[in-house]
Amino acid sequence: MSTLPENPKPRPPKLLDQVREACRIRRYSRKTEDAYAGWIRRFILFHQKRHPAEMGAAEVTEFLTHLAVHAKVAASTQNQALNAIIFMYKQFMQREIGDLGPYIRAKRTEKIPVVLSRQEVRLILNQMQGAYKLMAALMYGSGLRLMECIRLRIKDVDFKYHCLTVRDGKGNKDRITMLPQTLDEPLKIQINKVKNIHKQDLRDGFGSVYLPYALSRKYKSADTAWQWQYVFPASQISFDPRNNVRRRHHISENMVQKEVRKAVLKANLTKPASSHTLRHSFATHLLEKGYDIRTVQELLGHKDVRTTMIYTHVLNRGALAVNSPLDENQSYNMEN
Numbered sequence: 001m002s003t004l005p006e007n008p009k010p011r012p013p014k015l016l017d018q019v020r021e022a023c024r025i026r027r028y029s030r031k032t033e034d035a036y037a038g039w040i041r042r043f044i045l046f047h048q049k050r051h052p053a054e055m056g057a058a059e060v061t062e063f064l065t066h067l068a069v070h071a072k073v074a075a076s077t078q079n080q081a082l083n084a085i086i087f088m089y090k091q092f093m094q095r096e097i098g099d100l101g102p103y104i105r106a107k108r109t110e111k112i113p114v115v116l117s118r119q120e121v122r123l124i125l126n127q128m129q130g131a132y133k134l135m136a137a138l139m140y141g142s143g144l145r146l147m148e149c150i151r152l153r154i155k156d157v158d159f160k161y162h163c164l165t166v167r168d169g170k171g172n173k174d175r176i177t178m179l180p181q182t183l184d185e186p187l188k189i190q191i192n193k194v195k196n197i198h199k200q201d202l203r204d205g206f207g208s209v210y211l212p213y214a215l216s217r218k219y220k221s222a223d224t225a226w227q228w229q230y231v232f233p234a235s236q237i238s239f240d241p242r243n244n245v246r247r248r249h250h251i252s253e254n255m256v257q258k259e260v261r262k263a264v265l266k267a268n269l270t271k272p273a274s275s276h277t278l279r280h281s282f283a284t285h286l287l288e289k290g291y292d293i294r295t296v297q298e299l300l301g302h303k304d305v306r307t308t309m310i311y312t313h314v315l316n317r318g319a320l321a322v323n324s325p326l327d328e329n330q331s332y333n334m335e336n
Contacts, residue, residue: 015052015092016041022091024242027172027212031147039084053093060085061103068106075108113280113310114271121281124273127263131232134186135256136263138164140278141180143299145170146257150250154191155227159184166301168212175301191231198229201248206237208247223247283311 013021016037023033040052046063047055060082067073067081089097116124121140128136135149144152148166156165162179179187201207208223209230222228230250237248260275271277279300286296297308 015088018092019088022087027168029168029172035080036084036087039081040088043081043085052088057098057100060097061100064100065104068104073106075106078106113284114273114277115284115311116269116271116273116277116281118285120267120269120271120273121278123267123269124260124263124278127266128259131190131251132256132259134183134190135232135251136260136275136278137180137183137186139275140282141183142177143279143282144177145279146253146275150230150232150253150256152231153227154194154229154231157187157191157231159188170301173301173303175298177299177301187231194229194231194233195226197233197248198226201237206247208245210240210247210249280311283308287311 019037019040020033023036028036043060043063044050044052046066047059050059063085064078064082067078073081086097089095125133125136125140138144138149138152139146142164144164144166151167152164153167156167157179158164159179162181162184163176164179166175166177168174198207202224209228211223211228230248232251234249234251237246239246240249257275260273260278264271264273283296283300286299287293293305293308293312296311297305300308302308
């Protein structure tokens with residue numbers, strides 16, 4: 001008499017899947033999760049698919065040197081790769097890498113941010129329309145990062161006090177920034193459009209939205225609640241890549257970046273401006289008007305004031321405050 005085969009033991013999850021799960025438990029952003037998994041994969045492939053448990057400081061040093069010398073990555077990129085590898089060894093190998101010793105570090109460059117004048121901002125916004133124009137105006141008028149803007153939820157808009165609450169910004173920090181009164185009416189119109197979309201989604205059997213961390217388990221109906229909906233939702237229902245649930249996500253960051261680039265070209269600007277340039281311009285124009293740098297730091301959500309200080313380099317300070325000797329001597333004739 002034949003016996004049924006025993007149920008095979010489930011295979012343990014792959015290392016990269018474990019890395020992703022560990023990132024989610026620690027509330028890392030999706031971008032950080034993707035970056036860590038990507039760097040760990042590159043590290044393993046660089047060493048001909050050797051298991052990390054078989055490697056150590058020497059292999060990590062070799063990989064980091066390769067990134068600087070051959071891949072020519074930026075210093076921040078090399079540091080991110082190192083952080084990903086350290087994370088893997090601490091969480092899954094239960095050991096420290098040890099002393100890495102000397103390795104070639106990627107060169108750190110000090111870049112002055114591109115800043116637009118008020119007239120240039122106006123030219124860009126005049127080339128945009130609809131929700132994209134509103135998002136660009138918020139990035140300039142409130143100092144939002146692109147991802148902070150597209151992840152904005154209904155509950156985080158306060159028209160009474162004219163402020164926006166940024167949830168889980170860079171470094172998993174919350175902060176409050178201003179809501180320009182100029183955007184009151186356009187934002188109310190946008191929110192009303194979203195309300196109609198949400199009502200239709202509920203009628204169609206959808207209407208849920210991604211909730212951070214374990215909120216969807218703690219509050220069973222919160223994912224369909226109006227206040228949790230995105231201010232700038234995607235135009236179509238899609239599958240959530242984390243759990244294959246069909247829902248309406250926020251608008252794609254790539255679409256916003258594309259629309260800003262198109263507007264820059266239409267405005268005939270020569271500066272290499274992007275969506276983040278609008279945030280740079282927000283900070284610079286506030287400092288230009290004499291606002292305290294600590295206040296600007298809080299509005300931007302910078303951990304260190306030295307990060308905010310970079311914007312003082314484009315103001316009327318330092319070398320820009322020095323008069324050229326050509327300007328001081330009016331006897332030159334430049335017409336010929």
